[in-house]
Amino acid sequence: MAGAADTAPKRGRFAPYGLLSPGIIWLILFFLVPVAILLRASLSSQPERFVPDDLRFKWKWSNFSNALNRFGPQFQDAMRNALIAAVVVAVIIAAVVVLRRGLWHSTRARRLLIGALVAGFFGAYIITSTVDGWGDHFQRSFLYAGIATLLCIAIGYPLAYVIAFRGGAYKNLLLGLVVVPFFTTYLIRTIAWKTILFDNGPVVDILQSIGVLGDSGRLLATPGAVIGGLAYNFLPFMVLPIYVSLEKIDVNLVDAARDLYSSPARAFRKVVLPLSLPGIFAGTLLTFIPASGDFINAELLGSPTTSMIGNVVQNQFLVQLDYPTAAALSFVLMAIITIAVLIYAKALGTEDLTG
Amino acid sequence: MTTVERAVGGPAPVEVQRSFPPPWLRRGGSWLLNIYAVLGLVYLFIPIFVIVAFSFNAEETKFNFTWDGFTFDNWAHPFAEQGLVDAFVLSLEIAAIATAVAVVLGGLVALALTRYRFRGSALVNLFLVLPLTTPEIVLGASLASLFIAKTYPSPVPDSRGFLAILIAHVMFCVSFVALTVKARLRGFDWTLEDAAMDLGAGPVRTFTKVTLPLMLPGIMAAALLSFALSLDDFIITLFNSGDQTTFPIYIYGAAQRAIPPQIQVLSSMILIVSVGILATGTFVGRRRERAATS
Numbered sequence: 001m002a003g004a005a006d007t008a009p010k011r012g013r014f015a016p017y018g019l020l021s022p023g024i025i026w027l028i029l030f031f032l033v034p035v036a037i038l039l040r041a042s043l044s045s046q047p048e049r050f051v052p053d054d055l056r057f058k059w060k061w062s063n064f065s066n067a068l069n070r071f072g073p074q075f076q077d078a079m080r081n082a083l084i085a086a087v088v089v090a091v092i093i094a095a096v097v098v099l100r101r102g103l104w105h106s107t108r109a110r111r112l113l114i115g116a117l118v119a120g121f122f123g124a125y126i127i128t129s130t131v132d133g134w135g136d137h138f139q140r141s142f143l144y145a146g147i148a149t150l151l152c153i154a155i156g157y158p159l160a161y162v163i164a165f166r167g168g169a170y171k172n173l174l175l176g177l178v179v180v181p182f183f184t185t186y187l188i189r190t191i192a193w194k195t196i197l198f199d200n201g202p203v204v205d206i207l208q209s210i211g212v213l214g215d216s217g218r219l220l221a222t223p224g225a226v227i228g229g230l231a232y233n234f235l236p237f238m239v240l241p242i243y244v245s246l247e248k249i250d251v252n253l254v255d256a257a258r259d260l261y262s263s264p265a266r267a268f269r270k271v272v273l274p275l276s277l278p279g280i281f282a283g284t285l286l287t288f289i290p291a292s293g294d295f296i297n298a299e300l301l302g303s304p305t306t307s308m309i310g311n312v313v314q315n316q317f318l319v320q321l322d323y324p325t326a327a328a329l330s331f332v333l334m335a336i337i338t339i340a341v342l343i344y345a346k347a348l349g350t351e352d353l354t355g
Numbered sequence: 356m357t358t359v360e361r362a363v364g365g366p367a368p369v370e371v372q373r374s375f376p377p378p379w380l381r382r383g384g385s386w387l388l389n390i391y392a393v394l395g396l397v398y399l400f401i402p403i404f405v406i407v408a409f410s411f412n413a414e415e416t417k418f419n420f421t422w423d424g425f426t427f428d429n430w431a432h433p434f435a436e437q438g439l440v441d442a443f444v445l446s447l448e449i450a451a452i453a454t455a456v457a458v459v460l461g462g463l464v465a466l467a468l469t470r471y472r473f474r475g476s477a478l479v480n481l482f483l484v485l486p487l488t489t490p491e492i493v494l495g496a497s498l499a500s501l502f503i504a505k506t507y508p509s510p511v512p513d514s515r516g517f518l519a520i521l522i523a524h525v526m527f528c529v530s531f532v533a534l535t536v537k538a539r540l541r542g543f544d545w546t547l548e549d550a551a552m553d554l555g556a557g558p559v560r561t562f563t564k565v566t567l568p569l570m571l572p573g574i575m576a577a578a579l580l581s582f583a584l585s586l587d588d589f590i591i592t593l594f595n596s597g598d599q600t601t602f603p604i605y606i607y608g609a610a611q612r613a614i615p616p617q618i619q620v621l622s623s624m625i626l627i628v629s630v631g632i633l634a635t636g637t638f639v640g641r642r643r644e645r646a647a648t649s
Contacts, residue, residue: 019467020479023460023529030526031486034497041500155395162392172640176633177396181403183629184622186587187606191614192402195409198420235399285488293490296589300610310492310590317496317594327500330493337490 035334042327138332141308144223144298145291148230149238152287153280155231156238160279163239164246178239186233190300193229194220197301221303229297234290238283245279246272289337309333403626410619418614429616433624436617442605443621449517449601450585453524457581460525461532462574466566468533469540486530495594498523502595515597523591528581535580539573579632586625 163174181189196203197219207213219225249272257267295310309329317326413426434440464483468476486494503513547569551561589603596604606618 013473016467016471016473016476019463019470023464023533024479024482026460026525026529027482027486030498030501030522031489031494034501035489035493037500038493038497155398158388159392159395162389166389172637174396176637178399180626180630180633181399182587183583184403184406184626185603185606186589187603187610188406188618188622189402191606191610192405192409195405195420196402200421232398232402289488289490293492294590295492310490313492313496314593317499323500326496330490330496334489334493337488 038327039331041323042331043324137307137309137312140223140306141292141310141333144227144230144306144308145288145294147227148234148291149284149288151227151231152235152238152283156235156283157242157276157280160239160242160246164243175240175243178236182236187296187300189233190229190296193225193232194300197225220301221306223302223306225301226297226306226308229301230291230294233294233297234287237286237290241282241286242276242279245276245282249275292337293333406619407623407626410616410623412616412619414616420614429620433617433620436615438600439602439605439609439615439617439621442600443602445517445599446586446602449520449524450582453521453528453585454578454582456521456525457528457532458574458578461529461577461581462536462570464529464533465536465540465573466570468537469543470545483530483533486527487534491588491590492594494523494527495591498526498591499594513597515595517597517599519595519597520592520599520601523595524585524588527588527591528585531581531584532574532577535577536570536573539576540570543569583629 159178163171163178167174195201198204199218199220204213204217204219207219208215208217213219253271253275254267257271258264262270292308293310293313295308295314298306298308298311313326313329313333316322316329409422410429411425411427412422413424413428415423464479467473468479498519499515502515502519547565548561551565552558556564587603589607592601593604593607600608602621606614609615609618
């Protein structure tokens with residue numbers, strides 16, 4: 001095998017930019033520019049009538065506060081909740097760091113923890129200072145998406161672990177089995193869950209007869225159904241990155257830990273888990289972000305009392321045609337997520353983020 | 356190099372090296388973990404069973420939610436719903452074109468990022484990730500406001516429609532393709548290109564005979580991924596579809612009006628085709644490996 005220096009990428013002056021430009025220009029034109037237009041829309045007033053070629057742009061900062069206030073009557077409660085949540089997260093992280101000094105000694109884990117801490121405080125800062133109100137819908141979005149993400153880790157990590165370390169010759173087949181259900185359309189899968197959880201369906205009947213649900217109890221139209229749907233639909237986005245990071249682990253490291261009289265549990269905690277953290281974080285992003293903006297699960301499996309911020313944006317944009325409000329709401333969602341992502345990316349390095 | 360290793364180490368050298376999980380774990384309570392993982396896989400397949408089962412449902416109500424009896428009728432007439440067929444064909448068309456464009460654009464980006472070291476590559480890496488870390492609803496709304504920008508904020512007339520869907524799909528597929536191909540190209544031995552050049556091949560010949568064939572597995576994986584993503588995309592498409600009805604949008608409409616069982620039949624067909632592709636891929640991979648070892 002050739003030495004590392006020989007296989008290293010070439011230095012390029014113009015060629016790389018030439019190769020990059022078509023794709024990157026496409027992304028600039030159809031990702032960056034639209035987002036800028038959306039930002040502009042979120043700050044403009046809606047004119048009374050249609051005037052061709054005249055956008056009649058007027059600054060209207062109050063779109064943000066109006067939009068948020070309209071959908072956020074419980075501003076005071078929410079602000080308090082957000083602060084409490086941020087403090088709890090910070091305390092838990094601090095406790096983990098103090099108790100698990102081994103984790104602290106790993107540079108990457110340390111960077112991750114600092115990143116998480118900063119993100120938590122920064123998030124709380126945005127929530128409490130710039131945002132005028134914090135809607136029920138925002139709260140529900142992040143709550144449901146958060147719980148769904150945790151469920152995905154709980155189901156996905158062991159699955160990825162077993163495939164990576166015990167899959168043997170069947171590794172690719174097992175990975176394929178994880179992906180295959182997702183070749184059926186997203187909406188169809190969600191409709192299938194609606195069929196399963198249907199009010200007169202066998203699952204509800206059984207749960208009613210053994211007394212878990214009351215006689216008029218339902219599974220559909222509950223937060224549980226929405227969270228379950230989200231967790232199901234984004235599970236492969238958790239399994240695949242975790243699998244990739246577990247697969248990269250050099251088993252000799254585990255053997256070394258075992259040779260040095262580490263118990264299997266300890267070897268897992270000190271070697272495997274820290275090395276798979278990038279996978280967990282990438283999976284968390286790939287699960288949490290789409291889940292927090294999703295409206296299909298809330299629409300098909302939920303009720304108006306479980307509707308999320310995605311439902312509001314969709315309704316405002318496509319039904320009410322109130323673009324400024326829709327734009328302002330999407331921007332708040334995107335701003336919070338982008339800041340968190342940038343901090344995580346800084347802590348992780350983008351290389352790891354993309355697997 | 357892999358060939359040599361396999362020839363020396365026997366058919367499954369990886370298994371020999373691997374002492375993890377340790378025997379303790381393997382023998383002891385490890386079956387619990389295996390069962391948990393199997394349950395996870397079963398969970399993934401629960402709705403799939405329901406979809407396939409309900410494609411055989413003798414539907415009596417408007418919505419395909421209750422089991423009314425077994426029938427082959429739906430499979431005998433899978434294309435009975437004209438609107439559904441049109442929507443499905445439109446989705447296939449869009450997926451095919453979007454994939455073709457995205458593979459070229461994304462493949463070039465991946466090539467630039469792995470083949471060269473240059474200023475700003477970290478920024479490009481970050482930029483590629485951004486569309487994937489932006490909620491779909493924001494992407495959909497922002498693209499829609501681009502396509503109605505001329506007349507903004509009046510909703511009519513706007514330029515949303517076939518081309519808008521295509522542009523949107525290429526946009527998110529480019530990122531996926533670039534990242535997938537890039538991941539496959541990492542650690543690629545670029546001296547092979549120099550070797551080809553030294554042996555008298557021109558740059559074009561080197562690319563078509565050396566670089567492209569070596570990129571091909573990554574490109575194939577990326578193409579499959581982006582085809583599937585495009586076929587399945589709903590949220591971004593809904594915002595930019597105009598008067599076009601793709602497969603997911605048809606289903607969305609059907610979920611509010613009436614769900615013909617043909618939807619389940621077509622979904623089962625997609626499933627069968629993708630399982631077929633997966634099985635073929637595994638089979639071909641195995642055979643190639645066996646050919647390499649013998």
